[in-house]
Amino acid sequence: MGADIRVENLNAWYGQTHTLKDINLHIPANHATALIGPSGCGKSTFVRCLNRMHETNPIARAEGTVRIGDIDIYKDAAPVEIRRRIGMVFQRPNPFPTMSIYDNVASGLKLNGFRNKRVLDEVVERSLKSAALWDEVKDDLKKKSGASISGGQQQRLCIARALAVDPEVLLMDEPASALDPVSTAKIEDLIFQLKSQYTIVIVTHNMQQAARVAEHTGFFLTGTLVEFDKTHKIFTNPSDKRTEDYITGRFG
Amino acid sequence: MNEPGSIQLPQTILPERSEATGPVVEVIKPPSIIRSFLQSKSSGKFADGAFQGMMVVCAMSIFFIVLLILSVLVLNSKLSMHTFGWKFFTSSAWDPNVGDFGALPFIWGTVVSSLLAVCLAVPLALCVSIFLLEICPQWLRGPIAFLTEMLAAIPSVIYGLWAIFVLVPIMRDNVGPLLQKYLGWTGFFGGPNFGVGMLTAAVILAIMIFPVISSISRDVMKAVPIHQREAALALGATRWEMIRMSVLRNARIGIVGSVILGLGRALGETMAVTMVIGNHPDISKSLFAPATTLASVIANEFSEATGDLYVSALIEIGLALFIVTIVVNAIARLLVWAVTRGNSARAV
Amino acid sequence: MGSLPIRSANFERLNKARRTVTDHFVTGLAILSTIVVLVPLVAILGYLIYKGASSLNFAFFTHIPAPVGEQGGGMSNAIVGSGVVLGLASLLGIPVGIGAGVYLAEYGQGRLLGNIIRFTADVLNGVPSIVMGMAAFALIVAKQQHYSAFAGGVALAIMMVPTITRTTEEMLATVPHAIREAALGLGIPKWRTVLSVSLRTASPGIITGCMLAFARVAGETAPLIFTAFGNEFWSFSLKEPIAALPLEIYKYAISPYDEWHRLAWGGALVLIAMIMVSVTLVRIFANRGVLKGGH
Numbered sequence: 038m039g040a041d042i043r044v045e046n047l048n049a050w051y052g053q054t055h056t057l058k059d060i061n062l063h064i065p066a067n068h069a070t071a072l073i074g075p076s077g078c079g080k081s082t083f084v085r086c087l088n089r090m091h092e093t094n095p096i097a098r099a100e101g102t103v104r105i106g107d108i109d110i111y112k113d114a115a116p117v118e119i120r121r122r123i124g125m126v127f128q129r130p131n132p133f134p135t136m137s138i139y140d141n142v143a144s145g146l147k148l149n150g151f152r153n154k155r156v157l158d159e160v161v162e163r164s165l166k167s168a169a170l171w172d173e174v175k176d177d178l179k180k181k182s183g184a185s186i187s188g189g190q191q192q193r194l195c196i197a198r199a200l201a202v203d204p205e206v207l208l209m210d211e212p213a214s215a216l217d218p219v220s221t222a223k224i225e226d227l228i229f230q231l232k233s234q235y236t237i238v239i240v241t242h243n244m245q246q247a248a249r250v251a252e253h254t255g256f257f258l259t260g261t262l263v264e265f266d267k268t269h270k271i272f273t274n275p276s277d278k279r280t281e282d283y284i285t286g287r288f289g
Numbered sequence: 290m291n292e293p294g295s296i297q298l299p300q301t302i303l304p305e306r307s308e309a310t311g312p313v314v315e316v317i318k319p320p321s322i323i324r325s326f327l328q329s330k331s332s333g334k335f336a337d338g339a340f341q342g343m344m345v346v347c348a349m350s351i352f353f354i355v356l357l358i359l360s361v362l363v364l365n366s367k368l369s370m371h372t373f374g375w376k377f378f379t380s381s382a383w384d385p386n387v388g389d390f391g392a393l394p395f396i397w398g399t400v401v402s403s404l405l406a407v408c409l410a411v412p413l414a415l416c417v418s419i420f421l422l423e424i425c426p427q428w429l430r431g432p433i434a435f436l437t438e439m440l441a442a443i444p445s446v447i448y449g450l451w452a453i454f455v456l457v458p459i460m461r462d463n464v465g466p467l468l469q470k471y472l473g474w475t476g477f478f479g480g481p482n483f484g485v486g487m488l489t490a491a492v493i494l495a496i497m498i499f500p501v502i503s504s505i506s507r508d509v510m511k512a513v514p515i516h517q518r519e520a521a522l523a524l525g526a527t528r529w530e531m532i533r534m535s536v537l538r539n540a541r542i543g544i545v546g547s548v549i550l551g552l553g554r555a556l557g558e559t560m561a562v563t564m565v566i567g568n569h570p571d572i573s574k575s576l577f578a579p580a581t582t583l584a585s586v587i588a589n590e591f592s593e594a595t596g597d598l599y600v601s602a603l604i605e606i607g608l609a610l611f612i613v614t615i616v617v618n619a620i621a622r623l624l625v626w627a628v629t630r631g632n633s634a635r636a637v
Numbered sequence: 638m639g640s641l642p643i644r645s646a647n648f649e650r651l652n653k654a655r656r657t658v659t660d661h662f663v664t665g666l667a668i669l670s671t672i673v674v675l676v677p678l679v680a681i682l683g684y685l686i687y688k689g690a691s692s693l694n695f696a697f698f699t700h701i702p703a704p705v706g707e708q709g710g711g712m713s714n715a716i717v718g719s720g721v722v723l724g725l726a727s728l729l730g731i732p733v734g735i736g737a738g739v740y741l742a743e744y745g746q747g748r749l750l751g752n753i754i755r756f757t758a759d760v761l762n763g764v765p766s767i768v769m770g771m772a773a774f775a776l777i778v779a780k781q782q783h784y785s786a787f788a789g790g791v792a793l794a795i796m797m798v799p800t801i802t803r804t805t806e807e808m809l810a811t812v813p814h815a816i817r818e819a820a821l822g823l824g825i826p827k828w829r830t831v832l833s834v835s836l837r838t839a840s841p842g843i844i845t846g847c848m849l850a851f852a853r854v855a856g857e858t859a860p861l862i863f864t865a866f867g868n869e870f871w872s873f874s875l876k877e878p879i880a881a882l883p884l885e886i887y888k889y890a891i892s893p894y895d896e897w898h899r900l901a902w903g904g905a906l907v908l909i910a911m912i913m914v915s916v917t918l919v920r921i922f923a924n925r926g927v928l929k930g931g932h
Contacts, residue, residue: 093821095747115332121824122328131815135837145823146323148833149330160323195819202823203323333826340828341744347736348745348754351802354795355757358764358772365775416670424667433671440678442912444856446883447905450890451681454688454898496677503674527660557765559859560883564891584767584859591771592863607771611764618763 039236040106040122040205041066042087047101049082049091056082058260060101064253069232071247071268072240074257075283080240083257084208087238088123089116105206121149124199124235126209130191132183132198138165138174141183141194145202160201168197169227189220196227200235207231209239213246225250244284248272256280359611366605368597377605383570385594390602392609394570398580399610402487402562403555405576406494411548413495414502422510423532434507441500449564452493457484457565460492465577480575483567488576490566494558498551505550509543509628510536546624553617557610559584583610689906692899697907702869702885708896712904714871718786718880719911721873722865723855725790730797731847735836737798738805738843743831755806762799769796770860778864786872786879789865793857797850804846808839848919852912858883882908 042064049057057079064070072080085091086099089110103110110119132141140147142161151157161178165171170193174186183194192212199207209228213221228237228250241247247254248268255265256277264277275281369377373390380391417437421430461484468478468488513536521531537544567579568589581589583606594600696711703710737754745751773792778784812835820830836843854860861867866878867888882904889901 088822090818090822093818115334117332117824117826118328118330119824120822121330123824125822127815127818127822129815131813131819133816133819133834133838135840144820144833145825146327148820148823148825148829149327151323151326156322198819198823201323202327203321205324327824333828337826337828340831344736344740344744345750347733348740348750348802350733351737351754351761351798352757354798355761355764357776358768361772361775362768413670413674416667417674419663420667420671424664425671433675436675436678439682442852443681444858444883444908444912446856446858446887446890447685447909448681450886450901450905451684453890455680455684499674527656529660529663530656532663553763557763557767559765559767560887564887584765587767587771588859588862591774592866604771604775607768611768614763614765614768615760618759622759 038205039066039234041236042206042238043102043104044087045102045104047083047086047099047103049079049086049099050097051082051094052096056260057086057099060262062255062262062265064236064238066236067233068253069228069237069239069251070253070255071251072238072255072257073242073244073247073283076242077259078257079260080255080257081210084125084210084238084240087206087208088120088125090120090125092116121145121202122204123206123208124202124204126192126195126199126207126212128211129215130188130195132191132194134182134184136183137179138181138183138186138194139178142197142201145198161197164197164201165194167200167227167231168193169223170194170197187220189216189223192216192220192224193227196224200231204235206236206238209237211240211242214242221246244272256283258283362604362608362611366601366608369601369605372598373602377602378609381570381572385590385596385599388596388598390598392583392602392606394572395581395583395586395606396609397572398487398566398570399556399582399584402490402494402566402580402582403552405487405491406498406555407548407552409491409495410499410502410551414499414547414551415506415544417499417503418507418510419532419536422507423528423536434504437500437503440496441504445497445558445560446564448493448497449561452489452561452565456493457489460484460489476574477576480573480577482577483579485565485567485579486577487566487573487580490562490580490582491576493561493565494555497558497561498554501554502547502551505547505625506540506544509540509547509625512543512628513539540628543625543628546621546626546628549617549621549624553614553621556617557584557614559588563588583607685902685905685909688902689909692903693906697900697903701871702900703896705894705897710896710900712880712882712885712900712907714868715880715882715885715904716907718865718868718872719855719882719908721875721879722786722789722793722861722881723851725787725875726793726797726854727847727851728794729791730794730850731801733794734798734801734847734850735805735843737802738809739831739836741802741806742809743827743835755803758799758802761795762803765859766796766857767859767862770863773860774863783876784864784866784878785876786865787875789861789879789881790875792860792864793854796854796857796860797847800850800853801843801847804849805839805843808842808846809835811842812838844919848916852916855912855915856883856908858887862887882911 044060044062047057047060048055060083072083074080082091087103087105091097091099099111101111105119105122108114133144136144139161142164143157146157146160162171165174170190173190174181183191186194196212213224216224225246228239231237239247239251251268253265254268254271256263256271258279264271264275264280266276271280272284275284369390373380377390378392378396381393382389382391383394421434425433461482465482465484469482472478517535517539518531521535526534562582563585566581566585568581568585569579570581570586571578573580587603587607591603594603696709698711698716699713700709700711701714702712737758741751741755745754769792773788773795777788777791816834816838817830820834861881861884865881865884867884868878868880872879886901886904886908889897889904892898
């Protein structure tokens with residue numbers, strides 16, 4: 038099952054730029070939460086702070102408290118340990134090009150030293166089924182490279198890869214922005230089914246998408262969290278004028 | 290009241306509860322042994338540190354090898370440096386029996402043979418680069434580029450073997466007499482012509498450094514942006530004018546770099562030169578006369594050298610060669626880099 | 638129209654003709670020089686195959702050299718000796734070269750140490766091979782008081798390192814950042830990411846780089862003269878002087894005996910064939926063994 042996320046006074050910098058300013062937020066477990074806002078508003082930086090990917094860039098820095106379940110990820114553990122608990126799906130599909138489909142899905146376990154082949158087979162099948170990709174690739178799991186399938190399939194492969202490590206949280210950074218409408222619909226269906234099992238945080242620039250998949254929505258603007266509430270409330274009766282301007286298209 | 294109506298939200302896709310809609314697919318929860326396995330794994334900090342340490346050691350070893358080579362050459366040539374000082378490089382004595390050593394004939398041989406080789410190779414290499422880039426039909430480009438690169442893969446000793454049995458007779462019986470007949474008055478082609486000597490060494494060197502100059506000058510010319518060429522063509526330039534105005538002018542620094550890189554290769558080239566230059570420490574005006582180079586005197590005499598001073602003098606020659614090639618290569622790389630800006634222009 | 642003076646039109650026409658002639662002339666010159674360059678290449682390869690093939694026989698691969706004045710004999714010991722020296726050189730040079738390349742690409746970007754290493758690798762690449770042999774002599778042979786296959790292997794290994802380092806760095810730089818991020822996002826430690834993701838993705842290029850380095854040192858003679866030294870007999874010991882193909886070719890080529898010249902040509906053909914075959918084999922292997930990624 039998923040874990041909830043509590044963020045307190047999170048600040049992040051990218052070089053000299055202060056990209057996140059005092060973010061406070063509680064993301065509930067086993068639900069989908071969408072983060073919207075114009076580009077450059079800090080929403081991507083925010084999710085990258087949740088699994089400490091932000092700091093992989095040498096000039097980037099983050100401060101504050103982020104609790105996932107009962108772990109303070111900036112205090113209690115090494116980045117590698119945090120990232121094993123959290124799956125991440127990136128903007129562009131990024132399967133490992135030299136690995137087969139099977140190895141791509143199994144990579145999070147195999148490369149961390151997991152050897153039990155029977156369990157691996159099982160996990161790969163379940164993850165691919167969860168990602169709604171199993172039927173399309175089951176015949177050439179070990180024959181085809183992860184990079185040889187279509188873009189939409191690649192992104193679902195990346196989701197399967199993230200699910201295979203049985204994460205508590207699934208972070209998705211604009212997972213459908215590089216995909217065609219049909220593939221986008223499939224990804225959204227997926228999020229819909231997965232959110233009962235995992236805590237999903239999805240960054241999107243597409244407001245309809247946020248409305249379709251998420252129970253909660255947060256609106257970011259120039260590095261601050263302007264409003265965070267039930268999706269329905271944000272889209273029908275936002276309490277902040279800036280949110281209203283953004284979702285009605287008067288702005289940005 | 291706020292009525293943000295720009296987004297039409299059908300009620301069905303505003304889920305308040307997670308199991309609201311969507312086709313029902315059985316999502317099986319992966320076995321939790323996975324979660325417990327991953328959480329039991331350490332952060333790998335130790336392995337990470339050890340791995341990075343190993344990589345640093347590998348990298349540092351390059352630095353130390355260069356340092357080691359330099360220091361061993363300096364240490365072992367101290368005796369010669371003390372005995373002869375700077376005069377070592379201006380004296381033309383080379384008499385192991387008496388113990389009097391000077392490097393001038395070798396410097397002369399190296400410089401003359403290399404410069405001559407560069408003079409022979411550069412015009413050809415540039416013409417071939419222009420041909421391959423601008424004139425050659427597409428289907429022929431690959432094979433010719435491949436063949437010129439094959440030239441670079443042939444070992445030096447095989448060039449030498451070929452030169453001994455093919456080039457030397459040609460130089461002796463065909464090219465030599467012709468040069469003597471028409472250019473004999475210059476004095477560069479006087480004296481007996483055995484086929485073995487400075488000129489033959491320069492020719493074989495030219496063949497060997499041709500691929501270096503050709504492939505790198507091609508890289509540099511390729512780096513000239515297409516719009517530069519189009520600008521020239523749009524002004525009504527012929528193909529040659531376009532090449533001269535935009536390609537050669539823009540790539541000239543890099544071309545100079547490629548030439549210097551070729552020169553660096555020629556300076557240090559050993560085997561082929563040793564096999565055909567005649568190995569005689571004389572400074573002669575005639576290009577037919579046998580000569581010798583810094584590299585070939587080492588190849589010929591180092592393993593038989595007796596006496597500390599003799600060995601030390603040879604090592605000082607090696608040190609001089611080392612330093613000169615470093616300087617030449619550094620200049621060349623800077624020039625090539627200035628044009629291609631990191632686009633791969635590796636030396637062959 | 639029409640109002641232009643006749644003289645000017647003529648001048649224009651003449652000028653145009655001159656420019657066209659120049660253009661044709663230069664084109665012709667470029668074609669001619671290409672032919673001039675291809676002639677020695679074809680001559681060398683053709684002559685090598687012609688002379689080499691007629692000198693090769695079964696005994697060449699099974700016998701050691703015959704004493705001066707006797708017919709027959711072969712270079713089996715030199716072929717094996719080359720294998721020993723090159724094997725040792727690869728064993729030492731490839732790991733160090735790849736390791737240094739990994740450092741430059743994955744850890745040393747933008748650091749002072751990285752730039753120093755990059756520069757010294759280029760310096761090392763430019764060191765004349767004869768100087769390398771001299772240094773190996775002073776460092777190893779002079780200390781041990783005898784020539785050895787080991788010293789030859791070390792000299793060649795050092796020559797392999799800079800080429801491999803720079804190719805490894807370049808090839809790793811072409812691995813997309815997104816793929817590294819994917820691995821990091823899965824909680825895979827950095828060392829594992831470098832080995833199983835970055836290096837694996839870049840492996841075809843790195844293998845090619847290693848082969849180029851191998852091919853380059855396989856024909857090197859100068860570094861072996863004062864290290865491996867050569868040997869008329871069988872030797873498998875790293876502590877003994879050992880025969881190597883390029884050394885024997887050199888020795889036989891400058892000898893006055895026809896029979897030895899024959900051996901030199903045969904050896905040259907075998908050496909070229911060894912270089913070409915090993916490069917081609919590994920290329921094929923590298924293309925097959927790794928799943929092709931579509932981009």
